Amino acid sequence: MGTRADGGPPPEWRRLEPLELTPILDAALDAFYDKGFHGSSVRDIARRVGVTVPALYYHYENKEGLLVALIELGTGDVLARARSANEAGGDDPAVRLTNVVSAIVLRMTDRARLAAIEGEARYLTSDNFERYRAVRKDIETIVLDIVRDGVDAGTFDIEDPAETTRAILGMCQAIPRWYHAEGELGPEAVAAKYAAIAAKMVAPAG
Incomplete structure (x- = not known):
């Protein structure tokens, strides 16, 4: 768990806590x-949990x-943390972007198994999928607003804020495909690595 520069506890959006699920949701995950x-059946999930x-x-x-x-638990948490991280950056687009990318990546890694099943959202019925998509x-939108603010302020130098935003989020969302808690990082x-990559993607040339 990270700490603040002054040695105090990390802000809430940076905190890594154990994932606490009910036995049924744990078995479903x-x-x-x-x-x-x-590939999963209700009978198999019931067997796993013992009910x-x-x-x-x-x-x-x-x-x-x-x-x-499970999907709402994961995405809802990421959204809440992204909002807090953005607010913590004040008026500085560079700090806001670093904060938000860090907040997203921390959740993509700390809860990689939960993040990974977001790919199963394609099987949701229309109403549930629309809630997920929202x-x-x-x-x-949080990231796009940051990128646009950075361009307006002259902090960022990019031609297509929307496409850059999709690229930043795309690299973050791919993390659960390769990340393992037993790995070196x-x-x-x-x-920290992904926040640095995002910063380079929007930095002025020179």
């Missing part, structure tokens, strides 16, 4: 991560309900 949404299928249905309407709960759009190290 394992199943979806191991087998994907279509009957009717008992599982008492808590969640169907298998999609489990996926929705959250993703809110995250994108921890969440803080990966966040």
Whole structure:
């Protein structure tokens, strides 16, 4: 866990806490991560958690309900942290961008398994998918506003803020495909590297 420059505790958006799930959601996360949404069955999830299928249905309407709960937990947390990180940057677009990229990457690494199943969102029914897409759009808007503010202030030098924003978010969202907690780099190290990459993507040439 990182600390502030003055030695105090890190701001809330930088804090890394253990992921706490109910036994049912924990089993669903394992199943979806191991087998994907279509490869998992309610019976398998119930077996993993040690309950009957009717008992599982008492808590969640169907298998999609489990996926929705997990995706909303992950994306909602990233959005909240991105907002806090952005606000903590004040009026400086460079600091805001570093903060927000760091906040996103910390979650993509610290909770890589939860982030990885976001790829299963393509199997959501239309209403659930629209809610998911709205959250993703809110995250994108935060970064896009930062990039545009940086261009307006002369801090950033890029021709296409929207495409640059998609590139920044795309590299962050790809992290769960390769990141493993047993690897050489921890969440803080990966966040620092990706924040530096993002800064170079928008920096004036010279």
